[in-house]
Amino acid sequence: MSLSIPLKGRWKLLNKIGQGGFGEIYCVYDLENQQKAAVKMERIDRNKRALRLEIAVLKKIQESRFSANLVYCGRNNEYNYLVMELLGPNLSTLRKKQPQQRFSLATTIKLGVQMIHSIEDIHEVGYLHRDIKPSNFALRLAKNMKKRNGISPSYCVIIDFGLSRKYVTSEGELRPPREEVGFRGTARYASINSHDGKELSRRDDLWSLFYLFIEFLEGSLPWQRLKEKEEIAQVKKKYTNIGMCRDLPEEFTTFYKHIDSLKYEDKPNYKYLRRLLTDIYHRYGYDENTKYDWQIVRDNLRGVRRSPSLAKSFDSTIAMTGTTNDFSRSKKKSLIRAFSKEIQKEEFDKMNDMFFPKVQEKSQNNSEKQNSKQKNKIQENNQNENGTSKKVKENESEINEFEKMMKMINGEDKSDTTSSLNIDDDRACCIIL
Numbered sequence: 491m492s493l494s495i496p497l498k499g500r501w502k503l504l505n506k507i508g509q510g511g512f513g514e515i516y517c518v519y520d521l522e523n524q525q526k527a528a529v530k531m532e533r534i535d536r537n538k539r540a541l542r543l544e545i546a547v548l549k550k551i552q553e554s555r556f557s558a559n560l561v562y563c564g565r566n567n568e569y570n571y572l573v574m575e576l577l578g579p580n581l582s583t584l585r586k587k588q589p590q591q592r593f594s595l596a597t598t599i600k601l602g603v604q605m606i607h608s609i610e611d612i613h614e615v616g617y618l619h620r621d622i623k624p625s626n627f628a629l630r631l632a633k634n635m636k637k638r639n640g641i642s643p644s645y646c647v648i649i650d651f652g653l654s655r656k657y658v659t660s661e662g663e664l665r666p667p668r669e670e671v672g673f674r675g676t677a678r679y680a681s682i683n684s685h686d687g688k689e690l691s692r693r694d695d696l697w698s699l700f701y702l703f704i705e706f707l708e709g710s711l712p713w714q715r716l717k718e719k720e721e722i723a724q725v726k727k728k729y730t731n732i733g734m735c736r737d738l739p740e741e742f743t744t745f746y747k748h749i750d751s752l753k754y755e756d757k758p759n760y761k762y763l764r765r766l767l768t769d770i771y772h773r774y775g776y777d778e779n780t781k782y783d784w785q786i787v788r789d790n791l792r793g794v795r796r797s798p799s800l801a802k803s804f805d806s807t808i809a810m811t812g813t814t815n816d817f818s819r820s821k822k823k824s825l826i827r828a829f830s831k832e833i834q835k836e837e838f839d840k841m842n843d844m845f846f847p848k849v850q851e852k853s854q855n856n857s858e859k860q861n862s863k864q865k866n867k868i869q870e871n872n873q874n875e876n877g878t879s880k881k882v883k884e885n886e887s888e889i890n891e892f893e894k895m896m897k898m899i900n901g902e903d904k905s906d907t908t909s910s911l912n913i914d915d916d917r918a919c920c921i922i923l
């Protein structure tokens with residue numbers, strides 16, 4: 491596609507930053523506010539479309555600190571597109587850059603608590619994500635960390651709602667499970683229920699998160715090298731908590747047991763799961779100064795060259811956070827004990843609240859202001875963007891639905907909500923290994 495013509499005369503395409511099964515992600519330059527943003531593009535002649543659903547879910551979780559800011563959605567002759575906040579690297583890329591391709595316990599826990607929050611927030615608005623995996627979490631850029639309405643946004647953000655599904659009815663009741671459904675998600679992280687063709691529920695997003703934790707801490711999963719999803723399923727079924735959590739703090743076994751106890755209809759105890767992680771954090775003596783692995787590696791590179799004493803203290807820090815692979819797991823644990831500070835549980839709770847305050851309502855005022863700003867912008871350019879392509883044959887009602895949603899998202903139609911959209915949840919499904 492041409493990179494020279496700005497989308498809607500406003501977003502100039504700079505470079506491609508991501509490619510997924512459903513679309514391409516570009517970094518764009520916003521000529522209006524001189525800021526960079528990200529655009530997800532989906533060809534309108536594709537058979538399987540996911541962007542409409544993605545926009546609907548992203549809109550619904552805009553109140554969450556764990557979502558990317560939705561800026562605009564539109565269509566031109568070739569693409570449906572979504573303009574959103576530009577994020578940093580995804581967690582899969584970051585992990586692969588770590589020594590032995592694994593994260594420390596501290597980093598895994600800090601990210602883990604945020605990931606549980608983000609999953610809870612999606613569930614709260616009635617959707618399952620159904621594709622929880624490291625590349626579907628990305629870091630927020632430092633310049634976007636400033637408070638919005640007094641609330642600090644999270645550092646780790648959940649993305650990609652192309653495989654989401656509404657699990658409640660419009661009355662808020664749980665949808666009854668279908669007898670048999672096809673495989674959904676990404677084979678490496680999919681729950682056994684998904685392999686078995688069962689209807690997924692809230693517990694399944696947490697199963698994927700559990701596999702993600704193991705990969706973060708161990709550097710790989712036991713089925714890492716397998717390509718066929720049937721083979722992956724066989725190996726997954728052999729691994730119980732004993733095999734998976736053997737070398738990990740006992741709380742991971744408790745985590746496993748909790749999600750294993752959940753039935754289709756059960757609501758997971760998100761708070762309890764977060765608590766299990768923060769208990770480990772507390773016990774190992776990590777505190778608010780404990781850095782993410784990528785920050786340590788960066789500082790380490792700077793510091794070691796400058797001063798030997800600083801280098802020594804970095805060695806201690808690295809031992810505590812487990813970013814080096816020169817230490818065995820037990821050596822790391824004993825070093826952590828040696829360095830750990832005795833902090834009180836109450837203090838830790840305070841610290842946890844400070845890091846991960848509860849999601850609060852953003853002020854109505856602000857979103858109204860945003861809506862009216864966007865409304866003005868869309869009115870200026872409406873003529874060019876809303877026409878349907880003569881070259882591409884499309885289903886009329888689908889176009890109408892997308893445009894209806896565009897109007898609502900971009901602030902032109904305030905009477906509507908995404909829940910009234912007729913989105914066929916499973917149309918976008920595909921098997922991704």
Ligand SMILES: Nc1ncnc2c1ncn2[C@@H]1O[C@H](COP(=O)(O)OP(=O)(O)OP(=O)(O)O)[C@@H](O)[C@H]1O
Nearest residue numbers: 508509510511512513515528575576577580625650
């Ligand atoms: N807002 C963003 N800012 C920066 N990078 C992003 C953004 N959104 C997505 N990306 C990058 O693009 C990659 C692919 O994005 P996404 O998962 O949304 O696409 P997808 O087509 O649904 O992918 P998949 O088929 O893997 O599920 C992400 O892993 C991330 O690295």
